[in-house]
Amino acid sequence: MYLCSTLLLIASLIVESLTYTHPIPPGWTLHRRADPDTKLLVRLSLVQPNLHNLDAYLLDIADPQSPNYGQHWTPERVKETFRPSQGSADVVRSWLVSNLDAESSTIIQTDEVLSLNVSVAQAERIFTTNYNVYRANNGFERVGCHQGHNFPAHVAEHVEFVWPSLTYGGPRLTRRNSPPTVKGARGPRVVQPSAIDVKHCDDAVTLDCLRALYNFHYDLVAAKRNTVGVAEFGTQYYNPADLDMFFKRFAPDQVGNQPKLISIAGGQLNESDPNLDDFVESSLDLELMMGLLGRKQEVFLYEAGTMEQDPLSDELLGAWDAYYCSVADTSGIGRIARDSASSDCGDAPRANVVSISYTSTPDVRDSTFLPMLQRECTEIGKLALMGVTVIASSGDFGVAFPEFPDTLCLVNDKLEMQAPNSTQSADFVAAFPASCPYVTAVGSTQVSPGKSVRDPETATFAFPSGGGFSNAFVRPRFQNAAVTNYLKHFAPPYGPSVFNRSGRAYPDVSANGCVWPTVVAVAGNFNLTGGTSASAPIFASLITAVNDARIAIGKKPVGWINPALYSPWFVGSFNDVTNGTNPGCGTEGFRASPGWDPVTGLGTPNFERLLANFLLLP
Ligand SMILES: *[C@@H]1O[C@H](CO)[C@@H](O)[C@H](O)[C@H]1NC(C)=O
Ligand SMILES: *[C@@H]1O[C@H](CO)[C@@H](O)[C@H](O)[C@H]1NC(C)=O
Ligand SMILES: *[C@@H]1O[C@H](CO)[C@@H](O)[C@H](O)[C@H]1NC(C)=O
Ligand SMILES: *[C@@H]1O[C@H](CO)[C@@H](O)[C@H](O)[C@H]1NC(C)=O
Ligand SMILES: *[C@@H]1O[C@H](CO)[C@@H](O)[C@H](O)[C@H]1NC(C)=O
Ligand SMILES: *[C@@H]1O[C@H](CO)[C@@H](O)[C@H](O)[C@H]1NC(C)=O
Secondary structure (H helix, E strand, C coil): CCECCCCCCCECCCCECCCCCCCCCCCEEEEEECCCCCEEEEEEEECCCCHHHHHHHHHHHHCCCCCCCCCCCCHHHHHHHCCCCHHHHHHHHHHHHHHCCCCCCEEEECCCEEEEEEEHHHHHHHHCCCCEEEEECCCCEEEECCCCCCCCHHHHCCEEEEECECCCCCCEECCCCCCCCCCCCCCCCECCHHHCCHHHCCCCECHHHHHHHCCCCCCCCCHHHCCEEEEEECCCCCCHHHHHHHHHHHCHHHCCCCCEEEEECCCCCCCCCCCHHHHHHHHHHHHHHHHHHCCCCCCEEEEECCCCCCCCCHHHHHHHCHHHHHHHCCCCCCCCCCCCCCCCCCCCCCCCEEEECEECEEECCCCCCHHHHHHHHHHHHHHHHCCCEEEEECCCCCCCEEECCEEEEEECCEEEEECCCCCCCCECCEEECCCCCCEEEEEEEECCCCCCCCCCCEECCCCCCCCEEEEEEECCHHHHHHHHHHHHHCCCCCCCCCCCCCEEEECCEEEECCECCEECCCCCCEECCCCHHHHHHHHHHHHHHHHHHHHHCCCCCCCCCHHHHCCHHHCCCEECCCCCECCECCECCCECCCCCECCCECCEECHHHHHHHHHHCC
């Protein structure tokens, strides 16, 4: 018997060999049984061949020692390599046909998915399960089943999972909106622009502070042939007037510059949104990236109208890859509050570098979350094969998972809400997508009070920078030496249940996250804000400049950079950060230490050296 238990959002079936019932995730309740006559489009995603080779394919083009470094794959090659076999489709199809009332139901088949258009009553009969309506704390409802789906074993081995599934929740900001509660914290505040100076980067960080800190003085030469984008989700907008206010003060030749809006799943701007907090994230990301890169580089704004409870990246991933779209498109299914399907299948241009300052799913080894985490990470791996660098913030809640205004930690393997300042110690929870090894995760640093840009930065203490160890993804080999060194020489004082020593460790790198100023208010204030939300677009800007220099001499963009960053070639490309901690879950978290650590990764970038090293690669 195979069961899928899905969590709250509709049906994902996780193919497992045990029968179990999932706990309903924090923040959701089972509301009622689903109406038996409701039509469901149940989508069975078929297993993909060659997935076990994904790491090898990627290392072949991303390991600096490989003769094929930089030889990214075409989308067609990616598609052909992972296309499910006809044999899988035949087995699943014939089992479905033998269980269907042919007159009232239809099977729709694409390369990777068998969709079943049936009523709830029929689906319950076929998969021996119950469908329910689940309700989130905010009133949002979804159809799903937490009892799982049943398949005979010979069918289950061909099914990757069933959509729609119960997933945990939607993209959430990694940034703290309200004044942090940790010691030394400082909330958003207004600063007089006249008081800003590169001599006071401990107080207010400007573009000039960042250039000085990271040795970043680069004038783009191939901007027209290069691409970069930031992803924003839900009701996170920017206001053109705010960008202009920022540019007027810090980059006068950019007044009037705007990002190129790429709308995904209905995402659009809304200048009349009265909630000023909704303007902070996009303003921060765009002002930093556009300001650092200068007016020559167009920046894409991927504005995804993703609903709060949708998985982080399915709409976005589908917009970059029509093939994934056909798998992930859950149009109408279970989305009680939504009437339009994503019309952006594969339509969005794939930028060479994409920066994401959001977190979606707790990285825990729970069959509710695991298939979705693994599938989305695989899709990010496919983007990496095509030469895309995906950069994500590591989160602003230390070793805990953000569930604003609280955090999630593990108690006896179960996710539990915990106030960020709780003193009750609990096990740590990593955050996806930062925990995916194909993502470059960026933590946060700051200039200590009284120090200058010439002094070493410290791990941010205005808030705890996210970092730790994945339960869902094993530690990739390229991290072995760095992580083993940390575990051996700076062993954290925690037992085996607290964090997973064999998991993918993050962040990979770090950059200043106490950034000021960023213009957020329609009323036009310069507000002090920050977070790893700032660190990710800063690092993404530097990698975009590296691509610019490579493109100018006829080389490819760098794509997946992690194996290179950890390699001996890149020693000296980072400023090691050795002071500070990232508290959470009632502990002090981890300690920054010499070499790689789970607070600041390899350290902050030294752009000149990073660039020189990437230029030496083929
Ligand atoms: C599912 O079947 C119903 C009729 O039973 C039909 O109206 C609907 O268009 C079908 N949906 C899809 C996606 O084929
Ligand atoms: C913009 O936000 C306002 C306030 O929330 C809302 O009334 C309006 O419908 C929104 N407009 C769009 C186009 O979403
Ligand atoms: C920015 O600062 C002003 C003045 O203190 C405040 O009214 C506004 O709410 C702040 N905006 C945000 C988004 O924090
Ligand atoms: C934690 O912070 C909350 C909100 O700031 C506060 O109400 C509560 O008293 C604090 N608890 C402790 C134990 O400090
Ligand atoms: C630790 O991570 C590894 C790699 O993902 C996984 O196989 C293992 O089950 C995890 N252990 C726990 C206790 O979650
Ligand atoms: C080290 O970090 C602590 C906070 O964790 C901070 O108070 C101190 O100023 C930092 N020291 C230096 C030299 O940056």
